[in-house]
Amino acid sequence: MTEVAVTGVGVVSALGHGKAVFWAGLVDGVSGLRPIRRFPVPSGAPILGGEVPPIAVTDVVRSAIGRRIDWVSLLALTACRLALEDAGLDPARLDPARTGLGLGSAWGNLQETTVFLDRLLARGAGNPLLFPNLVFNAPLSYASIELGITGPTAMLAAQEVSGEAAIAWGADVIGDGAADVCLAGGAEELGPVAHQVLRETRQMTSGVPRPLDPTADGVCPGEGAAVLVLEPLARARARGARVYARLVPSPGGSVPAPVHGWPRDPEALAELLRPLVGDAELLVAAASGNPALDRVEAAALAVALGGRRTLVTSVRGAIGDFGAAGALAAAAAALAVDAGLVPPTLGLLPPARADLHVVVGSARRTPVRVAVVDGLARGGLCCPLRLEAA
Amino acid sequence: MSGAIAITGLGAVSAVGQDVPALAAAVREGRCGIAPLTLFRYHGRSSLAAEVRGALAAPVALPAASARRLSRPDRFAVAAASEACRDAGLDPALRRAAALTLGATTGGMFESEEEYRRRHAGEAQRFRLSRLLGTSLTTAASVVAQTLGIHGPQATVSTACSSSALAIALAADAIRRGRARVALAVGTDGLCRLTYAGFDALQALDPEPCRPFDVARRGLSLGEGAGALVLEDAAHARARGAKPRALLVGHASGTDAHHVTAPHPEGAGARAAFRGALAAASLPAEAIDYVNAHGSGTRQNDAVEVAVLRAVLGSRLARVPISSTKSQIGHTLGAAGALEAVATVLALEGSILPPTLGLREPDPGFGELDLVPTAGRRLPIAVAASSSYGFGGHNVTLILARGDGR
Numbered sequence: 001m002t003e004v005a006v007t008g009v010g011v012v013s014a015l016g017h018g019k020a021v022f023w024a025g026l027v028d029g030v031s032g033l034r035p036i037r038r039f040p041v042p043s044g045a046p047i048l049g050g051e052v053p054p055i056a057v058t059d060v061v062r063s064a065i066g067r068r069i070d071w072v073s074l075l076a077l078t079a080c081r082l083a084l085e086d087a088g089l090d091p092a093r094l095d096p097a098r099t100g101l102g103l104g105s106a107w108g109n110l111q112e113t114t115v116f117l118d119r120l121l122a123r124g125a126g127n128p129l130l131f132p133n134l135v136f137n138a139p140l141s142y143a144s145i146e147l148g149i150t151g152p153t154a155m156l157a158a159q160e161v162s163g164e165a166a167i168a169w170g171a172d173v174i175g176d177g178a179a180d181v182c183l184a185g186g187a188e189e190l191g192p193v194a195h196q197v198l199r200e201t202r203q204m205t206s207g208v209p210r211p212l213d214p215t216a217d218g219v220c221p222g223e224g225a226a227v228l229v230l231e232p233l234a235r236a237r238a239r240g241a242r243v244y245a246r247l248v249p250s251p252g253g254s255v256p257a258p259v260h261g262w263p264r265d266p267e268a269l270a271e272l273l274r275p276l277v278g279d280a281e282l283l284v285a286a287a288s289g290n291p292a293l294d295r296v297e298a299a300a301l302a303v304a305l306g307g308r309r310t311l312v313t314s315v316r317g318a319i320g321d322f323g324a325a326g327a328l329a330a331a332a333a334a335l336a337v338d339a340g341l342v343p344p345t346l347g348l349l350p351p352a353r354a355d356l357h358v359v360v361g362s363a364r365r366t367p368v369r370v371a372v373v374d375g376l377a378r379g380g381l382c383c384p385l386r387l388e389a390a
Numbered sequence: 391m392s393g394a395i396a397i398t399g400l401g402a403v404s405a406v407g408q409d410v411p412a413l414a415a416a417v418r419e420g421r422c423g424i425a426p427l428t429l430f431r432y433h434g435r436s437s438l439a440a441e442v443r444g445a446l447a448a449p450v451a452l453p454a455a456s457a458r459r460l461s462r463p464d465r466f467a468v469a470a471a472s473e474a475c476r477d478a479g480l481d482p483a484l485r486r487a488a489a490l491t492l493g494a495t496t497g498g499m500f501e502s503e504e505e506y507r508r509r510h511a512g513e514a515q516r517f518r519l520s521r522l523l524g525t526s527l528t529t530a531a532s533v534v535a536q537t538l539g540i541h542g543p544q545a546t547v548s549t550a551c552s553s554s555a556l557a558i559a560l561a562a563d564a565i566r567r568g569r570a571r572v573a574l575a576v577g578t579d580g581l582c583r584l585t586y587a588g589f590d591a592l593q594a595l596d597p598e599p600c601r602p603f604d605v606a607r608r609g610l611s612l613g614e615g616a617g618a619l620v621l622e623d624a625a626h627a628r629a630r631g632a633k634p635r636a637l638l639v640g641h642a643s644g645t646d647a648h649h650v651t652a653p654h655p656e657g658a659g660a661r662a663a664f665r666g667a668l669a670a671a672s673l674p675a676e677a678i679d680y681v682n683a684h685g686s687g688t689r690q691n692d693a694v695e696v697a698v699l700r701a702v703l704g705s706r707l708a709r710v711p712i713s714s715t716k717s718q719i720g721h722t723l724g725a726a727g728a729l730e731a732v733a734t735v736l737a738l739e740g741s742i743l744p745p746t747l748g749l750r751e752p753d754p755g756f757g758e759l760d761l762v763p764t765a766g767r768r769l770p771i772a773v774a775a776s777s778s779y780g781f782g783g784h785n786v787t788l789i790l791a792r793g794d795g796r
Binding site (some may be wrong): 377 | 432433434452453456459490495496503506507510526527528529531532533535536539540541542543544545546547548549550556560563567569583584587588589590591592593643644645646647648649650651658659662780781782783784
């Protein structure tokens with residue numbers, strides 16, 4: 001099995017465009033959550049959201065086909081370009097057949113899907129120009145075309161762990177020796193439809209989200225994309241690349257849970273996580289402020305960590321909750337290993353659930369030799385990522 | 391990746407019936423599942439579809455409230471997955487540790503569209519967008535996992551029409567990497583307005599039942615259903631006395647990086663997938679006895695596929711029978727790779743090559759091809775290829791061989 005290095009990090013989030021502003025924001029405890037501006041929010045509904053600042057299509061898209069690109073695909077492509085730039089790789093100089101691309105999204109292009117259906121139901125005909133954007137793998141198609149990638153590709157969907165699932169897939173591609181470079185991450189959009197779903201299902205907080213806080217009463221919706229550049233460790237070293245961390249493939253699984261809900265029994269989750277977290281110095285939690293998720297996650301971690309003083313943090317308090325947020329959590333984990341710095345969990349007022357050692361207030365400087373993103377999703381899915389110091 | 395994987399269980403739900411024996415019988419009898427569309431009203435170039443007919447059982451293992459909310463493709467997936475697990479004789483312990491991979495493209499879109507339509511028509515005061523929770527592509531895998539107690543590594547992939555071919559490839563990879571000894575690969579998709587109107591808007595639907603490789607072909611016929619295959623480490627299957635129905639001896643994928651809907655004019659990614667799969671199987675092109683083609687029936691796709699077959703199979707091409715299962719069960723999109731892999735396994739087992747219904751006059755441009763026309767052909771074969779091409783240029787080829795190794 002080839003060792004896998006993380007050599008590039010590309011992020012677009014509510015904290016801004018690029019890795020630097022993302023990491024500085026997390027470390028300084030800056031919130032990216034603001035009143036939503038892109039669409040009107042009904043009066044009385046929660047107004048906060050984690051919107052990504054506008055991206056100029058012409059800054060990112062080079063091909064004629066790309067001019068019709070949708071927002072989710074644009075987020076993904078932007079993160080890909082930022083990640084390659086961060087890794088010091090020129091897309092034009094990649095070997096197309098030896099480059100892979102894996103992207104994850106929970107919902108894909110929900111917004112244009114409803115635009116298409118509105119016209120279909122009103123006029124009885126679909127819009128042929130819009131349809132290609134509604135194919136679930138459109139972000140994968142746009143990014144592979146724009147970057148000229150012809151090696152292994154996959155679009156994954158895994159609810160809240162869509163980002164982790166794609167990164168795990170990418171680690172396997174490099175681990176198998178099937179590519180020299182693999183871009184892997186996820187993208188998700190925040191639109192009025194997603195907002196309405198969260199409203200109707202009463203999942204949003206009326207205030208700020210409080211991940212792992214026993215008083216948490218809901219999530220704040222967000223959006224964004226993160227893509228990691230993965231390479232064989234030996235190749236990365238040979239070209240003098242900066243190696244943020246090694247990504248160690250970790251088999252995930254699922255535990256008994258309602259099809260659309262969170263598992264209720266923490267023991268099964270703890271059993272899945274225990275072999276991965278025993279020596280972890282940092283655990284990046286899935287916690288979002290959703291009481292059902294946070295409760296079972298905290299209880300499972302308490303069992304799996306068995307009293308060790310592993311530091312815990314969560315990024316969803318700063319950037320909001322969305323399907324691909326785990327890709328940003330993985331980016332944060334890689335950056336934490338590299339910097340020896342653990343960002344605080346925004347929104348949490350101690351004590352945390354289950355007496356976990358959650359970092360709050362200011363960032364904690366400490367060597368992070370092993371960081372684990374626990375990767376929990378509805379339906380009992382668990383897709384953990386393990387990052388180790390290079 | 392190389393090394394043989396045993397296929398020890400099959401499941402199928404399609405327009406020709408809700409299990410594998412029904413599919414096998416339809417292949418033998420040359421029966422077509424393409425008929426007038428009844429699931430929803432649509433006025434366009436085509437009014438045909440390969441619908442799954444008859445009542446769809448809800449899984450008994452779920453709470454009644456959850457079971458009622460299941461979408462059609464979720465029910466197809468559970469039915470096909472259950473059949474495959476029964477066929478493979480998987481007990482609860484084997485299922486528990488099994489990996490699960492699933493390919494799909496639209497999830498519960500039809501059910502969400504119904505809610506949407508009710509609001510547009512004024513039949514519903516309030517649109518329960520919470521229904522959208524059921525449209526997530528991941529739901530089918532969750533339902534299969536929770537119903538059958540499959541708790542190994544899980545992945546849902548979506549690369550348009552090659553989704554479940556990719557799911558099969560990932561299942562094989564999970565076994566080869568030692569993540570699981572047994573893996574269940576499923577493909578599932580249901581008909582919905584979005585894809586029907588979308589393909590129609592692209593003028594990709596044939597007004598008549600699709601006629602792959604025919605001179606008069608005008609497009610595809612959409613279908614729905616699910617296919618499921620239990621993949622297993624060959625030694626593990628042997629040790630527990632499970633008889634392989636076939637072997638997966640190689641697979642590979644290739645990407646066009648060309649266009650969001652149109653294939654690469656020379657089929658660059660499809661060639662790479664076919665050649666890669668042969669290399670993974672350590673087989674020369676001369677070893678291929680039969681090709682279960684992607685064969686969607688669009689003018690462009692069939693022409694590109696033939697160019698790919700010419701490039702990869704060379705002089706062997708004239709002696710390789712080729713057919714398209716889409717002529718019987720329609721283009722089932724995310725389920726196509728799995729259902730066509732099941733059809734290919736049946737061909738290896740039963741020595742009956744599936745027909746290409748509707749093929750009356752082969753395109754003169756495909757003159758040298760040995761196309762299996764409207765009746766199946768009795769012919770023992772040892773090695774077969776099944777190719778799937780997806781929108782955006784995501785192509786996968788699987789190489790399958792007889793389970794008895796002959």
